[in-house]
Amino acid sequence: MLPPNAADATVAATAVAEDAAPVVVDRREGPYGEVVLRRRGRHFEIIANGCFLMDTRDGRSERLLVRAALEELPEGTAAPSVLIGGLGVGFSLAEAAAEPRWGAISVVEREDAVVDWHRAGHLAPFSAGALDDPRTRIVRADLLEHLAGAGEGYDALCLDIDNGPDWTVTEGNTGLYGPAGLAACRARLNPGGVLAVWSAKPSEAFEERLRRAGFSRVRSLPVEVSRGVPDVVHLAVNG
Template structure:
């Protein structure tokens, strides 16, 4: 996905660059260090993932999942797949109706940037929330663990979408086996919500084929460019 803002202000400044088992991950800043409007962005293997310029679609990912749950479900448990720049976690922690909030993040660098780095401005309050737990793991592998915890909602944002993955291994998340693993981690009536930079009719079909009901795609307008989307499906009883 291309950065959703005007890059004419000048080249970005690289704040951290690390190589790990999944490739290279980079944190960059656009704007001066003392500029309150500076934008931080995460690049993985040369692919722009997300930045702090907007955040409305990452926040909507979590709100859409809560909206799709029965109103009488008490303290629903939430899994967020991908810490990213922290907007989804901040949204979840700001909503008292959520119960436990697990965030699965495989990149140690991303966790460090939130705990001790520039992204703490987004997530410090959410990380301090007693409901929040960071799980350092690969999301695909975590979902496939036997006898894992069950959630009321899975909000997944680890790629630019089902058709545009960051690493080849992530394609398994959107496969029949991956969606079956998601369903197994959901309570009956639970919600699977998947962020994407573009709609995917093929993925809608995959959700239906995997037994999810009330499948729909919600568009979210962003500051620049085409709308982001959230794909939503409900696990049957």
């Protein structure tokens, strides 16, 4: 065990490192604008079009997104399929791959750079090898376009797109949370399937939109954060 003064010095050094100026690891220009991976101390951050999206500091709400969807499914659902909307820093995918009850795991990610950062190693520790899980399939596409197209049904949709229903960085993402987007979600969900949506803040308006779209058992699970309003996982059932 470290002597008290050494332990204090370690804590102080860690705090200084995490408050250090960010270092750009990679910068890409794609069809949806600029996406940047930055390192700040021992953590990584994803920035889209100059706006902070997510980092690797705390993955509780991203893991809850997947865990709560599984718990909400009808009892006895065998090898349920899940679509994860947005690979991000990999917390949601890692949670799904760590659970043997899930069957097929599809991840829709439109930014090639994000997939590359997991494959190349910068974000690989956070997805914990889940991209190599035989159940995992990476779909490189825009989520709303994928949902609106023809294809298989899913037992769960776990969506972590932009900053949630009420604050989107990319204008095109707004449609996912409106009537057309929610209708597309219902169309791709199996009967009794679960829609789980991550949000950077609570949204009663979005809950009402879910009900109007025909979802039932609408509820929200807050996750307290160190500063500001809690993150939220919105849950709703198809049927």
